[in-house]
Amino acid sequence: MTLYPALITEALATVRYPGSGKNIVELGMLEDDIRINGDSVSFTLLFEKATDPFKASLLKTAEAAIHLKAPGAKVTINTAVRREPAEAPAKAPVLPGVKNIVAISSGKGGVGKSTVAANLAVALAAEGYSVGLLDADIFGPSVPKMFGLENEQIYMHEVDGRNLIIPAMAYGVKVLSIGFLLDPDSAAVWRGAMASNALKQLIEQADWGELDYFLIDMPPGTSDIHLTLVQTLGLTGSVVVTTPQQVAIADARKGIAMFRDPKINVPVLGIVDNMAWFTPEKHPDEKYFLFGKEGAVDAFAASLKVPVLAHIPLVAAVGDHSDSGSPIVLEPTASAQAFVHLAHELTEAVARRNNDLPPTQKVNVH
Numbered sequence: 243m244t245l246y247p248a249l250i251t252e253a254l255a256t257v258r259y260p261g262s263g264k265n266i267v268e269l270g271m272l273e274d275d276i277r278i279n280g281d282s283v284s285f286t287l288l289f290e291k292a293t294d295p296f297k298a299s300l301l302k303t304a305e306a307a308i309h310l311k312a313p314g315a316k317v318t319i320n321t322a323v324r325r326e327p328a329e330a331p332a333k334a335p336v337l338p339g340v341k342n343i344v345a346i347s348s349g350k351g352g353v354g355k356s357t358v359a360a361n362l363a364v365a366l367a368a369e370g371y372s373v374g375l376l377d378a379d380i381f382g383p384s385v386p387k388m389f390g391l392e393n394e395q396i397y398m399h400e401v402d403g404r405n406l407i408i409p410a411m412a413y414g415v416k417v418l419s420i421g422f423l424l425d426p427d428s429a430a431v432w433r434g435a436m437a438s439n440a441l442k443q444l445i446e447q448a449d450w451g452e453l454d455y456f457l458i459d460m461p462p463g464t465s466d467i468h469l470t471l472v473q474t475l476g477l478t479g480s481v482v483v484t485t486p487q488q489v490a491i492a493d494a495r496k497g498i499a500m501f502r503d504p505k506i507n508v509p510v511l512g513i514v515d516n517m518a519w520f521t522p523e524k525h526p527d528e529k530y531f532l533f534g535k536e537g538a539v540d541a542f543a544a545s546l547k548v549p550v551l552a553h554i555p556l557v558a559a560v561g562d563h564s565d566s567g568s569p570i571v572l573e574p575t576a577s578a579q580a581f582v583h584l585a586h587e588l589t590e591a592v593a594r595r596n597n598d599l600p601p602t603q604k605v606n607v608h
Contacts, residue, residue, distance in 0.1 A: 410422075
């Protein structure tokens with residue numbers, strides 16, 4: 243009778259390992275090394291340990307099973323101890339020099355999230371903290387304009403044998419933006435995987451160095467980018483920006499629910515009430531509630547037991563300074579003080595969070 247590997251496997255599939263209810267092929271005990279030479283066959287059976295109590299009987303049973311299929315075959319059975327797969331080398335931690343990572347988020351666009359992120363970063367730097375700002379808003383990267391970096395080119399240098407992107411520096415803040423990778427005159431038509439890979443590159447392959455605060459200006463809503471972020475980094479927490487409009491508040495509620503989802507579990511450090519009221523620059527004591535009644539965001543925050551970190555007024559100069567690439571927080575104005583107050587509140591919220599809670603873990607999605 244002609245011998246062939248499938249015949250040997252078929253014969254060994256009739257040999258059951260005692261007490262398991264499964265045959266030795268199902269259990270992965272047959273090594274992939276069947277050798278046939280004429281009427282001779284050899285192969286290896288793997289055992290969990292060299293002293294397996296059933297080894298001798300299994301060898302006899304296996305040989306007999308082959309003889310039933312191929313009488314007269316010369317059978318040589320080798321044995322080996324199954325080796326555990328080698329553990330993969332531990333990956334180096336992402337951003338090992340960064341103390342606190344804060345996502346600046348919003349439920350919807352148009353609420354001034356990027357303006358808040360930019361002025362907050364500059365305010366923290368002015369207080370003496372080392373700060374990085376990553377503009378991850380692929381749908382509308384506005385940080386380059388707010389920092390006067392619209393024509394910034396990306397360069398790389400070697401650090402410990404790795405080529406890393408060098409963040410731009412402006413107003414004491416290290417800055418990288420998705421916008422540095424895009425044509426400013428073209429729409430960002432990226433599939434989710436493309437955007438996610440670009441974000442990971444700006445996080446993992448950039449020389450962020452030692453930072454006290456790493457702020458990430460997120461896209462509005464909930465998207466693949468948010469999932470990529472929590473899978474890549476253990477966030478210290480998130481800050482949600484909204485206006486007093488009920489539509490914006492409803493979307494902010496969804497954003498907070500995303501961070502509080504048990505599978506994500508990122509602490510919400512607080513809410514920023516942006517464009518809380520309109521104040522004419524020549525009449526700083528006057529307030530006009532254009533986007534919603536006074537106290538709407540406070541009531542919303544109280545219902546979720548989340549602090550309001552700051553109320554930022556709507557002042558024309560804020561937009562003018564953003565358009566000119568010079569964040570208003572550096573100016574001696576009342577609106578600038580609102581951002582300085584936000585920076586103080588954020589540092590206190592982060593300190594409380596780090597004192598009361600363990601570090602946030604990256605999300606593992608299967």
